[in-house]
Amino acid sequence: TTMGTRRLLLISNSTLHGSGYLEHCQDNIKSFLGSDVNRVLFIPYALTDRDGYAAIARKKFESLGYKVDSIHEQPNAVDAVNNAQAIFVGGGNTFRLLKTLYDQQIVSVIKKRVLEDGVPYIGSSAGTNVATKTINTTNDMPIVYPPTFDAIGLVPFNINPHYIDADANSKHMGETREKRIQEFHEEEICSTVLALREGCMLLVEDNKATLQGVTKARLFIKGQSPTEHDPGADLSHLLK
Amino acid sequence: TTMGTRRLLLISNSTLHGSGYLEHCQDNIKSFLGSDVNRVLFIPYALTDRDGYAAIARKKFESLGYKVDSIHEQPNAVDAVNNAQAIFVGGGNTFRLLKTLYDQQIVSVIKKRVLEDGVPYIGSSAGTNVATKTINTTNDMPIVYPPTFDAIGLVPFNINPHYIDADANSKHMGETREKRIQEFHEEEICSTVLALREGCMLLVEDNKATLQGVTKARLFIKGQSPTEHDPGADLSHLLK
Numbered sequence: 187t188t189m190g191t192r193r194l195l196l197i198s199n200s201t202l203h204g205s206g207y208l209e210h211c212q213d214n215i216k217s218f219l220g221s222d223v224n225r226v227l228f229i230p231y232a233l234t235d236r237d238g239y240a241a242i243a244r245k246k247f248e249s250l251g252y253k254v255d256s257i258h259e260q261p262n263a264v265d266a267v268n269n270a271q272a273i274f275v276g277g278g279n280t281f282r283l284l285k286t287l288y289d290q291q292i293v294s295v296i297k298k299r300v301l302e303d304g305v306p307y308i309g310s311s312a313g314t315n316v317a318t319k320t321i322n323t324t325n326d327m328p329i330v331y332p333p334t335f336d337a338i339g340l341v342p343f344n345i346n347p348h349y350i351d352a353d354a355n356s357k358h359m360g361e362t363r364e365k366r367i368q369e370f371h372e373e374e375i376c377s378t379v380l381a382l383r384e385g386c387m388l389l390v391e392d393n394k395a396t397l398q399g400v401t402k403a404r405l406f407i408k409g410q411s412p413t414e415h416d417p418g419a420d421l422s423h424l425l426k
Numbered sequence: 427t428t429m430g431t432r433r434l435l436l437i438s439n440s441t442l443h444g445s446g447y448l449e450h451c452q453d454n455i456k457s458f459l460g461s462d463v464n465r466v467l468f469i470p471y472a473l474t475d476r477d478g479y480a481a482i483a484r485k486k487f488e489s490l491g492y493k494v495d496s497i498h499e500q501p502n503a504v505d506a507v508n509n510a511q512a513i514f515v516g517g518g519n520t521f522r523l524l525k526t527l528y529d530q531q532i533v534s535v536i537k538k539r540v541l542e543d544g545v546p547y548i549g550s551s552a553g554t555n556v557a558t559k560t561i562n563t564t565n566d567m568p569i570v571y572p573p574t575f576d577a578i579g580l581v582p583f584n585i586n587p588h589y590i591d592a593d594a595n596s597k598h599m600g601e602t603r604e605k606r607i608q609e610f611h612e613e614e615i616c617s618t619v620l621a622l623r624e625g626c627m628l629l630v631e632d633n634k635a636t637l638q639g640v641t642k643a644r645l646f647i648k649g650q651s652p653t654e655h656d657p658g659a660d661l662s663h664l665l666k
């Protein structure tokens with residue numbers, strides 16, 4: 187891969203049940219970052235305990251052979267993004283994360299670095315939501331009010347991470363996840379939604395998109411019935 | 427009760443598992459509206475099928491002895507609120523509901539009618555969220571972007587409807603409801619959250635607040651451990 191090629195690894199969830207932090211996707215991360223990258227810029231804004239979060243991310247990435255700089259330890263966030271070899275945006279609360287990215291004025295800087303300079307971007311959960319077109323399909327509680335729901339826009343569709351199938355035995359009357367995505371598609375302004383079950387991730391290399399992981403993804407296109415897609419499936423048509 | 431007294435019935439959920447629409451709370455509604463009210467103004471904005479939604483609400487309220495006018499059938503929404511004897515705001519998507527209330531310019535009109543004129547307000551689910559201080563503690567997906575998360579403000583705290591306890595057997599790694607509310611309380615600007623389990627509702631008469639229904643509520647005050655409250659409990663201190 188050459189500089190200037192869009193490269194994204196958009197992970198549904200950082201931790202799979204019964205497994206350690208980023209353990210289920212560590213081979214994907216290593217293969218994605220390769221040996222050209224030495225340092226990863228970590229963005230911990232989705233959680234409030236940034237020091238604690240950076241320590242967890244640092245430990246994991248160092249075990250894979252990469253140094254971690256956390257953006258909150260840097261003197262200037264814009265400079266940190268401009269100097270990054272690779273970017274990893276961790277999960278937590280999507281509203282808090284997006285609001286802080288705007289507060290720090292790095293939304294357009296990340297977009298330029300990834301789309302024009304080919305800086306590899308890894309997102310997990312909320313970090314995946316903010317990489318897409320909008321955060322309209324986050325599962326998180328709207329604990330803070332961001333200036334817009336428009337996100338970084340590294341892909342022209344939405345993702346729903348942590349996708350979960352309806353539980354036929356549940357007596358709870360809140361909307362199922364599928365119903366929530368259907369409500370989004372009832373709106374005039376909406377996007378295609380790629381729903382990534384836990385254990386699933388999307389690899390984007392330039393104009394090629396491939397499902398990775400151990401679970402299926404469910405694709406919601408407005409006006410069509412949802413479709414199921416296996417690991418390895420080519421979803422490049424979503425990038426057009 | 428005289429005109430000028432705040433009167434609210436804030437219901438967690440319109441439909442309890444295994445029961446019909448508003449069936450579990452129909453006695454509470456009848457006792458709340460009493461015999462002085464003849465007509466109820468229904469606000470169906472949380473769903474897109476307003477005709478279908480109004481038909482469902484009309485059927486139920488007529489069975490209880492009340493006529494229903496749906497605001498979407500009225501020539502002018504502001505006039506409809508100004509002429510209402512009572513207001514019922516149905517559930518659906520809270521973001522869509524709040525955005526439409528602002529688009530129709532009736533947020534402050536509803537507030538004046540309820541707080542100054544004593545018009546009884548019934549909310550269910552999303553209709554309960556918008557009655558409170560903000561929609562920061564809705565469970566819904568943010569499918570549209572409202573101009574603010576500030577809601578009608580009929581009470582000075584937040585409600586989380588459809589509250590659900592953590593399932594110890596779940597392998598899903600998304601945040602539990604309690605964790606989501608704790609994330610809200612990590613923010614500098616936040617409010618007390620009254621979490622209403624399905625089957626639970628809050629009756630407010632002037633400066634007296636009482637839990638009703640068949641399930642407990644869980645109260646989250648920033649910096650304190652959550653507390654459990656039985657049906658019948660006096661929560662008037664939350665109104666101060």
Ligand SMILES: [Ca+2]
Pocket residue numbers: 277278279280311312325326601
């Ligand atoms: Ca989250």
Ligand SMILES: [Ca+2]
Pocket residue numbers: 361517518519520551552565566
């Ligand atoms: Ca809802």
